[in-house]
Amino acid sequence: MPDLNTILLPQFLLKSFFLIILFLxxxxxxxxxxxxxxxxxxxxxxxxxxxxxxITGFNLIAAISLFIYALVIL
Amino acid sequence: MPDIFTTEKNTSTASKTQTDTVLKKSAHVHHFASFCDHPREVSFQNQEANEIILLLLRRHFITNVPWITLVFLLFIIPPLLPLLSSELSAFLFFSLPSAFTQIFLIFYYLVVLTFALVEFITWYFNISFVTQKRVVDIDFSDLLYHDVAVTKLSLIEDVNYTQTGFIRSLFNYGDVFVQTAGEKLHFDFLAVPNPTKVVNIIQDLIGKGSHA
Incomplete structure (x- = not known):
C-alpha cells in the first residue's frame, strides 16, 4: 500500500496515467x-x-501485453 | 394435366441452366475486392439457399489513400522527430525515464496500427450485394453502428448514378442511387467502381423482374 508521499510523486502519477490510458x-x-x-x-x-x-485478435493481445508490460516495468 | 408437368419440367430445366450459367461465370474474389461480378466464396447473413450473389460492391480502394498516407506519415514521424525539432525530441526522449519512453513509443505505434485497422474494417464492412432476388446494403460506421437494409428487386423504382470530378473519372468510380418503394426509400452505394455497369446490371434485373 503506497503512502501519501509516494502517491504524490510525479513518477507515480505518470505511471498511473500511463496505466489508465493503456487499460482504456x-x-x-x-x-x-x-x-x-x-x-x-x-x-x-x-x-x-x-x-x-x-489481425484484430493480434491487436488485442498486443494491447493486453503492453498493459501488463507497463505494469511490470514502470 | 400432362401440360402442367411439362411446364414444370421446362421451368426447372431453365432454372438449372440459369444456375449453371451463373456458376460458370462465378469469379474468385481476390482479397478485399471492391467490385466483383458473380463472386464465389462470399455469403451474407440470411442469404437464401438458392440465392446467388451477382454483384459485390465496396467503395473504390483509391478512397483509402488519404488514411493510408496519414498512417505512413505517422509511422515515419518518430524517427524523423530529432531532425524536425531537437527541443521536442529532447523533451520526449530525455526528460522522461527510459521505461516511460519505451512504453510510449510502443503505445504510439500500436495506436497508429489500430487507427489503420479501424479505417480498414470500416471500408471492408461497408458492403453491398446485388442478388437475383434483392439488393442488400450493409452500413458499418464508428465501430458501434451497423445497419443491414434489404429490398426486393420488384420494389426498385429507379436506379441512377453520378460521377463527378477528375479523380472519379480517372479511376472510374461514382455514387449509385437506388430508389425503392419499400420502407427504406434510398439505397446509396457511394464511390463504387464501374457505376455504369452497376446501374446496367440492376436495370437488367428489374427488367427481368417485370417480364417474369
Whole structure:
C-alpha cells in the first residue's frame, strides 16, 4: 500500500496515467475485436474473414501485453 | 394435366441452366475486392439457399489513400522527430525515464496500427450485394453502428448514378442511387467502381423482374 508521499510523486502519477490510458486502449481493442467477430457473421468471405479476425485478435493481445508490460516495468 | 408437368419440367430445366450459367461465370474474389461480378466464396447473413450473389460492391480502394498516407506519415514521424525539432525530441526522449519512453513509443505505434485497422474494417464492412432476388446494403460506421437494409428487386423504382470530378473519372468510380418503394426509400452505394455497369446490371434485373 503506497503512502501519501509516494502517491504524490510525479513518477507515480505518470505511471498511473500511463496505466489508465493503456487499460482504456486495451478495452477499445477488445471492442474492435468483438465488432469484427460480429460483422464476420454478417458477411462471410472465406479467407478475408479469417485474416481480419487474426489481425484484430493480434491487436488485442498486443494491447493486453503492453498493459501488463507497463505494469511490470514502470 | 400432362401440360402442367411439362411446364414444370421446362421451368426447372431453365432454372438449372440459369444456375449453371451463373456458376460458370462465378469469379474468385481476390482479397478485399471492391467490385466483383458473380463472386464465389462470399455469403451474407440470411442469404437464401438458392440465392446467388451477382454483384459485390465496396467503395473504390483509391478512397483509402488519404488514411493510408496519414498512417505512413505517422509511422515515419518518430524517427524523423530529432531532425524536425531537437527541443521536442529532447523533451520526449530525455526528460522522461527510459521505461516511460519505451512504453510510449510502443503505445504510439500500436495506436497508429489500430487507427489503420479501424479505417480498414470500416471500408471492408461497408458492403453491398446485388442478388437475383434483392439488393442488400450493409452500413458499418464508428465501430458501434451497423445497419443491414434489404429490398426486393420488384420494389426498385429507379436506379441512377453520378460521377463527378477528375479523380472519379480517372479511376472510374461514382455514387449509385437506388430508389425503392419499400420502407427504406434510398439505397446509396457511394464511390463504387464501374457505376455504369452497376446501374446496367440492376436495370437488367428489374427488367427481368417485370417480364417474369
Amino acid at each position: 486502449y486495451a478495452v477499445f481493442t477488445f471492442v474492435v475485436f468483438h465488432q469484427t467477430r460480429v460483422m464476420n457473421k454478417v458477411i462471410q468471405e472465406t479467407h478475408s474473414s479469417t485474416f481480419l479476425a487474426f
